[in-house]
Amino acid sequence: MTSLPEPLLQLISALAKLPGIGPRSAERIALHLVQADTESVRRLADSIVAARNQIRPCQECGALTEQQPCLICTDSRRDPALLCVVEQPTDILLLEKSGTFHGRYHVLGGKLSPLNGVEPEDLRINELLSRLTPGAIREIILALGADVEGDATAYYLARQLAPTGTRVTRLAHGLPAGSGLEFADELTLSHALEGRRELLP
Numbered sequence: 001m002t003s004l005p006e007p008l009l010q011l012i013s014a015l016a017k018l019p020g021i022g023p024r025s026a027e028r029i030a031l032h033l034v035q036a037d038t039e040s041v042r043r044l045a046d047s048i049v050a051a052r053n054q055i056r057p058c059q060e061c062g063a064l065t066e067q068q069p070c071l072i073c074t075d076s077r078r079d080p081a082l083l084c085v086v087e088q089p090t091d092i093l094l095l096e097k098s099g100t101f102h103g104r105y106h107v108l109g110g111k112l113s114p115l116n117g118v119e120p121e122d123l124r125i126n127e128l129l130s131r132l133t134p135g136a137i138r139e140i141i142l143a144l145g146a147d148v149e150g151d152a153t154a155y156y157l158a159r160q161l162a163p164t165g166t167r168v169t170r171l172a173h174g175l176p177a178g179s180g181l182e183f184a185d186e187l188t189l190s191h192a193l194e195g196r197r198e199l200l201p
Contacts, residue, residue: 087110
């Protein structure tokens with residue numbers, strides 16, 4: 001078997017560390033890059049470096065942004081009294097694609113996981129509490145993962161937020177659109193039953 005040149009192997013290894021790219025995809029991308037014209041590869045490299053240097057977390061909400069505060073925080077059309085709490089900045093992108101949420105966000109920076117050494121002080125919980133000036137927020141939506149750590153984080157936040165009198169809700173968990181019961185696990189079915197609602201008011 002012909003061995004690949006060392007620089008190509010290093011490139012494949014670096015690409016394979018990116019999320020969603022397996023060894024085969026990394027190899028295809030690397031082979032494409034080494035055969036592409038130098039200028040297009042240089043533009044790609046410059047774009048990566050520029051994005052890494054210019055994109056920062058928003059000082060207010062934690063979203064990825066080029067300006068401070070971010071475009072979401074400064075958008076006057078958004079409801080400032082509706083706050084959606086997410087784990088990571090990438091979660092904001094997913095919610096924005098739905099086009100149904102028109103409030104503001106707060107990024108925690110993760111979820112509680114004592115086994116992995118993630119305690120409340122490691123998350124942006126104090127920053128969240130500092131945003132709750134009297135009358136400023138009417139509802140906080142916890143858009144956290146439906147796993148053990150996500151549940152633990154949601155309950156912890158609910159307890160911390162209870163004294164403020166702010167309404168705290170959580171995203172409903174249930175069956176994915178377009179699928180049947182046979183594709184759902186027990187936990188998903190349990191959440192779907194707990195979060196059921198009337199069809200006709």
